[in-house]
Amino acid sequence: MTAFAIIGHLARTDGGFSLNDLPGSGGRMDVLCRCVNASLFLSHDLRRDVDCYLVLLGAPSGPKTVKFSGEAVRSLSPDERSAGALIKKVIxxxxGSEFREGADGVSVRKGGxxxxxxxHRFAVMDEQGMDVRTVDALPDAFLLSDHLNFAAAEEELIRDCPRISVGPKCLHADHTITVLHNELDRRISGWK
Known part of the structure; x- marks a missing residue:
């Protein structure tokens, strides 16, 4: 099982955002929705062995964590609005402190x-980290940030985590997830 966790520093923690304005009223919920899609979708299928965690830190009642389980999710289409609608439904x-399912394969709990x-033992995705292609054994959990850098308190929590980079350029979180999946797929299949 592979896990991706994405910190949404401004992401709304209630359903008071518009699906027509995910970047603004949702606190850059669009970034998180793209990460859900990059984590779970294949062409004509889903990655059943992936969980995607969205850590919502915005107003009014954060933090909350939303979990998308590739093994159980239903009613998810590969567009931002579909993921946004499921997030809006469950948050x-x-x-309480344990995950509570609000839609098939989508659950929420308090905490961040x-x-x-x-x-989870996370590897932090960091453009200054070790090249993913030189890491012998990749972990099964990866932590990414939204469009903002990790805050000081977050850096303190993850200070001992390995840092991995997918290349010399800074990529969007959803693109980083896609590159990671490609690397993991190649390793698992032995494809060169």
Whole structure:
């Protein structure tokens, strides 16, 4: 099982955003929706062995974590609005410290990176990190940030995590996920 976690520093923690304005009213929810799609979609199929976590830190009631499970998700199409509609649906359901499913394969709980960091051994995606092609054994969990850098408190939580880079240029989070999937696919299949 592979896990991707993306920090949404401004992402709304209630359904009070418009699907017609994911970047503005959603607090750059568009970035997170693209990451969901990059994490889960293949051409004509889903990656059933992937979980995608969205750590929502914006107003009004953060932090919350939304989990998309590739094994169980339904009603997800490969566009931002589809992922946004599922996020909007689940983040308003009452939840506590454990994940509560609000749609097939999509669940929510209170809490953020601190809790996730205790559950997964993340590699942090960082353009200054080790080249992914030189890392012998890749981990099964990857942490990315949205359009903003990690905050100081987040850096403190992840200070001991390995840092990995997918190349010499700074890529968008969803593009980084795609490159990581390609590298993992090549390694798993032995394809050269």
């Amino acid at each position: 308003d359901i009452p939840c 990176l601190e809790r996730l960091a205790g559950e």
